[in-house]
Amino acid sequence: MTYFKLNKGLNRSIVTQISEQKNEPGWMTDYRLNALEIFEQKPMPLWGADLSHLNPYDIHYYVKATEKQHKSWDTVPDEIKNTFTKLGIPQAEQKFLAGVGAQFESEVIYKSLKKEWSDLGVIFCDTNNGLREHPELFKKYFGTIIPAHDNKFAALNSAVWSGGSFVYIPAGIEVTMPLQAYFRINEPKMGQFERTLIIAEPGSKVHYVEGCSAPVYSSNSLHSAVVEIIAHEESQVQYTTIQNWATNVYNLVTKRAVAHKDARVSWVDGNFGSAVTMKYPAIILKETGAEGKVLSIAVAGKDQHQDSGAKIIHCAPHTSSTVIAKSISKDGGRSSYRGLLKVLQGGHHSRAHVQCDALLLDKSSRTDTYPTVDVRETNVSIGHEASVSKISDEQLFYAMSRGLNKQAAQGAIISGFIEPFVSLLPMEYAVEINRLIQHEMEGSIG
Amino acid sequence: MKISQLSASLLEKSIFSDVSLTINPGELHIIQGKNGSGKSSLAMTLMGHPAYTITQGTVTIDGDDITYLSPDKRAHKGLYLAMQYPPVLSGISVLTFLHEASRALSLNFGTLVEFSHLVKEALEVVGLDASFMQRAVHDGFSGGEKKRLELAQILVLKPRIIILDEIDSGLDSSGITCVQAILARIRTEQPQIRILCITHNLTLAQALEPDFVHTMQDGKLG
Numbered sequence: 001m002t003y004f005k006l007n008k009g010l011n012r013s014i015v016t017q018i019s020e021q022k023n024e025p026g027w028m029t030d031y032r033l034n035a036l037e038i039f040e041q042k043p044m045p046l047w048g049a050d051l052s053h054l055n056p057y058d059i060h061y062y063v064k065a066t067e068k069q070h071k072s073w074d075t076v077p078d079e080i081k082n083t084f085t086k087l088g089i090p091q092a093e094q095k096f097l098a099g100v101g102a103q104f105e106s107e108v109i110y111k112s113l114k115k116e117w118s119d120l121g122v123i124f125c126d127t128n129n130g131l132r133e134h135p136e137l138f139k140k141y142f143g144t145i146i147p148a149h150d151n152k153f154a155a156l157n158s159a160v161w162s163g164g165s166f167v168y169i170p171a172g173i174e175v176t177m178p179l180q181a182y183f184r185i186n187e188p189k190m191g192q193f194e195r196t197l198i199i200a201e202p203g204s205k206v207h208y209v210e211g212c213s214a215p216v217y218s219s220n221s222l223h224s225a226v227v228e229i230i231a232h233e234e235s236q237v238q239y240t241t242i243q244n245w246a247t248n249v250y251n252l253v254t255k256r257a258v259a260h261k262d263a264r265v266s267w268v269d270g271n272f273g274s275a276v277t278m279k280y281p282a283i284i285l286k287e288t289g290a291e292g293k294v295l296s297i298a299v300a301g302k303d304q305h306q307d308s309g310a311k312i313i314h315c316a317p318h319t320s321s322t323v324i325a326k327s328i329s330k331d332g333g334r335s336s337y338r339g340l341l342k343v344l345q346g347g348h349h350s351r352a353h354v355q356c357d358a359l360l361l362d363k364s365s366r367t368d369t370y371p372t373v374d375v376r377e378t379n380v381s382i383g384h385e386a387s388v389s390k391i392s393d394e395q396l397f398y399a400m401s402r403g404l405n406k407q408a409a410q411g412a413i414i415s416g417f418i419e420p421f422v423s424l425l426p427m428e429y430a431v432e433i434n435r436l437i438q439h440e441m442e443g444s445i446g
Numbered sequence: 447m448k449i450s451q452l453s454a455s456l457l458e459k460s461i462f463s464d465v466s467l468t469i470n471p472g473e474l475h476i477i478q479g480k481n482g483s484g485k486s487s488l489a490m491t492l493m494g495h496p497a498y499t500i501t502q503g504t505v506t507i508d509g510d511d512i513t514y515l516s517p518d519k520r521a522h523k524g525l526y527l528a529m530q531y532p533p534v535l536s537g538i539s540v541l542t543f544l545h546e547a548s549r550a551l552s553l554n555f556g557t558l559v560e561f562s563h564l565v566k567e568a569l570e571v572v573g574l575d576a577s578f579m580q581r582a583v584h585d586g587f588s589g590g591e592k593k594r595l596e597l598a599q600i601l602v603l604k605p606r607i608i609i610l611d612e613i614d615s616g617l618d619s620s621g622i623t624c625v626q627a628i629l630a631r632i633r634t635e636q637p638q639i640r641i642l643c644i645t646h647n648l649t650l651a652q653a654l655e656p657d658f659v660h661t662m663q664d665g666k667l668g
Contacts, residue, residue: 393496394533400517401493401527402543402603403550409518412538412546416582419537 009057012036015159018061022128022162025135035148035158042152048338049276049307054250059222061160061193117175123168124179127195130166137168141199145228145256145284153252157193157226164194164225169204169235178207178240196227200235200263209429211242221249223274229257231265233287238266240425242433245273247304256282256311259290268424269296271306272436280338282311285319285350292321297421299437300333300365309338309370310354314347314380323354326421328414329365330441336368341382343375353383359417360390411438447525447607447640452503454491461487461498462665469607471638474629476651478644479662485644486530488662489611492642493527494520507607522551524606528596528613535583540595541565543583544602551603568601571631573624589616597628607640608632614647626653 015036019029044051117124123134131138148158165181200206223245231237237257245251251274257265267281283292298306312321327335337356358367369386391413399409414437415422422430453463462484469475479485491498492505494517504513507523515523535543545561555561566576572594584592593616600608614622632639645651651659661668 392533395535397493397495397517398529398533399535399543399547401521401529402547402599403518403521404546405518405550406516408546408550412543413535416535416537419582 008060010036010039010059010061010156010160014061018160018162024131027139028131031143031148032159032161035155038149039152039155039159042149042155045152045278048278048336049305051250051252051276054222054276056156056222120173121168121170122173122175123166125166127164127166127197128162130197134166134168137199138166138197141197141228141230143228145230145258146226146254151254153224154226154254157195157224157254161193161195161226163192164196164227165198165208165210166196167198167206167208169198169200169206171201171232172203173201174205175207178209180209180211192221192223192225194225196225198227198229198237198239200229200231200237202233202235204232205236207238207240209240209242211244211429211432221246222252223249224252225254227253227255229255229265231257231259231263231290233261234263235260236264238268239281240268240270240429242270242429243273243277243279244436247273247275247301249274251277251279253277253279255279256284257292258284258286259292261287262289262291263287264291264293266293266295266424267310268421269294269308270421270433271296271298271308273304274306275303276305276307278307280309280311280340282313283321284313285315285321285347287316288318290316290319292319294321294323294325295421295424296325297418298325298327298335300327300329300335302331302333305334305336307336307338309336309340311340312342312352313340314343314350314352316347318349319347320351321353323352323356324420325354325356326418327356327358327367328361328417329358329367330361332362332364334366334368336370337386338370340372341374341384343377343380343382345376348377348379350377351381354385355383356386357417358386358388359414360388411441414441447642448504448506449492450504450506452488452491452505453501454487454498455501456487456498458499460501460665462491462662462667463502465503465667467642467660467667469640469642471640472633473657474633474641474643474654476643476645476654476656476659477662477667478646478648478651478659480646483662484665485646485662486611488667489527489530489609489642489644492520492609493517493525518550521603521605525609526600526603526605526607527609528593528600528611530612530615532584532592532596534585536585538583539580540569540583541579544599547599547603553604565598565602568598569595571601571628572598573620574598590618590621593617593621594624597625600628600632604636606636606638608642610641610643610645612645613643614645614650622647622650622653625650629654 012033015032019032146154148155169175198208229237259265265283269281271277281294285292292312294310296308298308300306310323325337329335339354341352341354343350356369360367367388391410395413396409399412422433447469449465449467452465454461477485494515500513504511512520512523541562544565545558548555555564565579569576569578574594593613613625643654
């Protein structure tokens with residue numbers, strides 16, 4: 001495969017080239033250039049994980065695979081099919097094949113959508129195509145939930161974004177099979193800046209699944225995505241991510257959803273890889289009856305810092321939210337839960353529950369919880385629970401007394417710990433996650 | 447099972463000492479005694495709980511020395527402890543847990559579906575609804591339900607030596623009748639089974655028609 005690769009670094013000329021290369025309308029070029037200015041003005045965040053070794057000017061900002069987009073599986077090159085095989089996709093996703101969108105390098109090269117879905121008016125395409133083919137819809141929503149000035153890395157993404165998924169579900173349409181995208185980095189010093197926009201019209205229902213896997217590299221890589229979800233009245237959106245970046249990747253992601261009247265939004269977020277992850281999926285419960293859930297799991301191993309959490313903002317009455325965050329730290333890894341729960345004036349009769357459970361597998365690992373609760377209404381029900389545990393000697397003894405050896409007993413207890421998360425995944429992902437966890441735990445249990 | 451002059455300590459404090467006891471195939475022994483006399487500590491030590499340090503003596507099963515074996519290796523020798531306060535295993539269903547245990551013990555019960563029938567039957571025998579199969583082990587169970595699950599596992603995991611630690615605590619009279627019925631059933635099915643029942647409930651002690659009754663006092667077995 002051949003690549004079109006721009007020089008390393010970041011300036012107006014690079015951003016303009018990215019936009020020109022994609023034949024974008026002028027407003028998007030201006031949007032990108034404006035975002036670049038914001039990026040340059042904003043300082044690096046001094047809170048959260050340590051980003052001092054990240055140099056955002058030492059990254060390739062655009063790499064385009066020159067192969068054309070493929071509409072059907074038959075026309076996908078063998079090279080890509082082999083990659084899918086190696087990643088275990090056929091087992092996991094064969095039956096969903098028609099719904100797979102894959103990000104190979106910076107461009108989606110394989111994508112197909114089941115005919116009945118397109119007949120229903122469902123749009124599931126590469127975000128660049130979304131801009132080209134649905135300009136008005138795109139412009140109406142793009143950047144409305146996460147504006148470029150939201151934070152430094154949202155600004156960076158807004159300047160250099162490429163790829164990602166554009167999803168539109170018309171009113172009353174339920175997409176029964178999950179829409180799945182597979183993301184992948186295989187180029188050193190290459191940034192991944194996908195941009196995903198999901199619009200669920202009133203009464204619609206969709207589950208979007210994104211999984212990542214990347215080989216290990218010696219040089220720093222940066223992944224900085226932005227995901228925006230608009231869930232209109234009575235719609236239901238679930239967004240599931242399995243993140244398993246190589247352990248040299250900085251994974252700095254902004255994800256936010258707005259839930260309108262009686263809409264339900266869930267972020268299901270699994271963080272296994274990367275050197276540093278900073279990711280706090282957010283839900284703004286904007287209108288009466290809206291419901292939000294964030295369920296996450298983070299596994300922090302050697303030299304990894306998973307700084308993740310959730311942000312929930314109750315703006316309207318009778319809104320409800322649940323946050324369940326699980327983390328496992330081992331081999332000196334560090335996990336942090338950083339959460340914001342806010343009930344604004346007018347958010348009366350809201351209910352919120354936050355639960356953070358951390359499991360520490362050894363003494364060299366670390367876990368922290370940084371919860372912020374800001375409630376400006378009196379008639380609300382707020383619950384917050386946090387626990388830090390080791391695998392208890394009593395549990396271990398019990399499982400072993402029934403015949404399980406130490407490693408099997410620990411594996412069973414860890415599987416039990418993450419079960420509330422795994423049970424929410426589609427079956428094939430649940431199987432993969434269990435396999436991944438068992439694999440992660442091998443060698444770290446003695 | 448032969449316990450010879452066994453002494454153990456917990457946090458460097460002596461808990462019981464010089465305990466000797468032989469349980470031959472087919473025998474049912476009772477150890478009674480007050481709270482704090484060292485009965486439960488003996489049970490935990492026999493199963494290999496890491497908090498207890500053996501300072502003297504040996505334990506053998508059919509001539510094999512198990513004194514310093516890990517709990518799983520003791521389970522492989524056929525030893526089973528129904529615990530007084532079993533811990534909760536969150537997120538692990540009773541069915542999954544027992545399936546893993548039966549695989550670890552190389553018991554061949556066929557597929558998970560076939561195995562689930564066996565578990566269901568065992569639960570019914572101890573008076574638990576089949577739905578307990580899908581619940582996490584001991585999670586949200588009442589005191590009596592915990593004891594019933596400890597008993598049900600005996601029917602599934604088929605141990606050769608059973609230690610029951612205060613099995614009657616938390617059980618009402620129907621539960622105690624259930625303990626009697628299960629032990630009677632096991633003894634009929636497996637005449638060679640060895641049972642050590644630790645209790646301070648004299649009614650239960652008598653009802654089980656033990657072969658031997660011992661009393662533990664201040665860490666000594668009389």
